[in-house]
Amino acid sequence: MEQFVQQLINGLSLGTIYALIALGYTMVYGILRLINFAHGDVYMVGAFFGYYVARFISTQLGYVPSMLNFFLVLAASMAGCAILGFVIERGAYRPLRRAPRLNALITAIGISLLLENLGQLVFGADPKDFPNLIPRTTLSIGVLTVSNIQLIVVATAIVLTLGLEFIVHRTKMGTAMRAVSFSGDAAGLMGININRVISFTFVLGSALAAAAGILVGLYNPKIDPLMGIMPGLKAFVAAVLGGIGNIPGAILGGLIMGTAETFTVGYLSSTYRDAITFVILVAVLLFRPTGLLGTPARSKF
Amino acid sequence: MTTPPEIVLELTDICLSFGGLKAIKNVSLTVGKRELVGLIGPNGAGKTTLFNMTTGVYCPDQGTIALSGQTISGLPPHEINRRGIARTFQNIRLWGNMTVLDNVRAALHKTARAGLWQIIAASHHHARDEDRLREYAREQLAYFDLIRFENDLAKNLPYGEQRRLEIARALATNPTVLMLDEPVAGMNTGEKVHLMELIKRLQADRRLSILLIEHDMKVVMGICERVAVLDYGEKIAEGPPEAIQKDPRVIEAYLGAPQTTAATN
Amino acid sequence: MPNRLTVSASSTQRTFTWYALYALVIMLLSRTVVGWVGAYYEQILIFIGINITLAVSLNLVLGFAGQFSIGHAGFMALGGYSSAALSYFVLNPALMSLPLDGMLHAVLENVALAIVLFAGGIAAAIAGLLVGIPTLRLRGDYLAIATLGMGEIIRVVILNTNFVGGARGFTDIPRWTGFTWVYLIAGACVLVVRNLIASTSGRALTALREDEDAAAAMGINTTRHKVMAFVLGAFFAGMAGGLLAHYMQYLHTNSFTFLRSIEIVVFVVLGGGGSITGSIIAAAVLTVLPEALRVAQSWRMVSYSLLLVIMMLTRPQGLMGGREFHWSWILPRRKQA
Ligand SMILES: Nc1ncnc2c1ncn2[C@@H]1O[C@H](COP(=O)(O)OP(=O)(O)OP(=O)(O)O)[C@@H](O)[C@H]1O
């Protein structure tokens, strides 16, 4: 029983990271009907931005692990990835907006490969140690242990999600996003600047992915240029599981994916860690393609 | 009055809703053997939706659809086509990157007799079969005056020719009922008359039953033996064209403009 | 038209004659050119042949039927491992236990290879059937991601199957194949795909790619046609896996990740979906190019992915744009009657 609860805690904190990445997938899919394959790699770049900013801070200002340090790194990395997301959309996806979806999907795969390979060239292929931004302590509650890192990860994710909820439901831009997601053409006719909405969506999604990159750096301090592939896929599956295009669904999906993974590792075998993702994916696609929180719709014509 | 023809297609008490929207409400409709029936109604009346249900795209929430006495509602589209219903689409849906000839040949696929092994080994039997299909497809194209375009990509055809090719393709599946969704939309009057004559000729040559959607009342009045009117998902009138033109409910549905081409777009 | 009929009545003979001629050329080449280019270039030629088989078979699914599958490497893995298991555990020990002289041994070895390649193809085809029936209901990017998932599941299952080596890899597979077999299979794959797409069934397949709803409305059983293309594609991917196994003598699941599947997709897309010659050219060029760029190793993959993106932005129809290479492109055109 203790082991069960412990796995659950670990799974949920891992799940919040997947949830943050899944939000970007779900928002972009909702608006463009595009699986942004490069999203997982934006998360990788986010972790590396954090790595370099933290190193810069420690060499210029002296090394002080603190919450302030963490916030600086988080903000810088989110800003950097926001720009990256903007550039990717402008340069690669926008010209293909009216092209067949297959072309856009292949382009997304191309951008993903490009980021991975450029990453290996620029950052080096071997793993790097993510700097220790916050001194690690563990709290014991009975037989259970929770690290302060886990608490910070979960708290940051909650704050960011609430921020996103606010943007989507309480601002003009958020309303425009929802309108475009509902029907792009109609929103365009209503005078919404679709290009701006799409750019904004990429900026938002990429910033969240960067945050996930920093959090994973705290949690599991080895980063490398290919680290985005599997979490990217898992987050995508999380988005599909929750109901693609659905923000609460992405969070729910992320948490389920995280727990499914820790339970698989804990009770089955770590070699099935990644396979469980695909088993869930295939099961969802076959039995409930609209996801847990998605609404089934009549399609065609 | 002659005796009514034997019924080929029969829709009984059909309903369909999209979420909260009741798109089709208790519609019944019949098409007789070798009859040409017109289906008219303002925008959004549910005409295309009725076609989609008949061809298996949607399954009716209620009611049945029967072809020559056999229930077909609930069958998948390809099966319904095999039983003898072929259609065209309101917004042309040809196979754009295939040639004109190949559009017709692909539609002939169910008459192909060669199996996979014969195809892979390029057997004699298969080769002869292909020759037969090609000749047949070319005859079809000649009938529709499209033979000079046979090697052009379908997407490069002029608009009017695309409409004709869609009809040719539907006919290649050898239907007993042909359903045409606004076949003359977007044409000028001369082209409309021309295509309507072709449709009339088809009906005679091929012993077809035809159900035809059209906005332009004048066109329908010219060739249909019977007209049904749909408005807000309900059938509000049915009868010979002259009677329909005078029906007050139809006039109301068409915003009080019975003689003119009301609600064209 | 008597003329056309006489031509097509002899088409079976023509098909077999062409293939026999091709086989002869391949065997001649293997005796001469391949003999003196040396092992390194021979290996590149072999990889080209395997990649052609993979690209052309995926083109059937992706380029002609329009079904976006990123699971080809999974079928390749399955075919490779099952054929290797059959030769390693059954046929090779049997062959070794027979007291045979050189000539007869060589003949039997080729027969054994044909058997294991076919078995690998069939294993992959069965997997293709099992994967295809449920997933091919999905469209577009959902299908892509589902096939990716299925491919990875196949890989992880193999990784956890200990009797084929598991995480250590499958070693000591007999080396039964070389240039000749690789190109015989590649040629057969091209021939089968070509004959299929030039038939009425093949046109129904292309119609599916162009507009699936219209295809269904014209009586085309979309699921059946998709599954047929998928199974045939998987069959040849499985054969390609078998060839790789019996040439490299070693298999590891790391060679069959979805990145390998994506690489095959790139061959098809860059060559032009729906063009067999395009796939052949792209597979050849993209196999040689990385070797030629070996000097700039680190830039190799970067330029590769950049090429993909630029190609999509500037020439999305691929090198050949769905057309086939024809001799009339380079030879002076004869006047048409
Ligand atoms: N897939 C769908 N989902 C939701 N609503 C739909 C769908 N298809 C049609 N509708 C709605 O059903 C109603 C009937 O549409 P339909 O296309 O059948 O009209 P129509 O009579 O063919 O009109 P038009 O003359 O413009 O072609 C419309 O209100 C339309 O918006």
Ligand SMILES: [Mg+2]
């Ligand atoms: Mg309509």
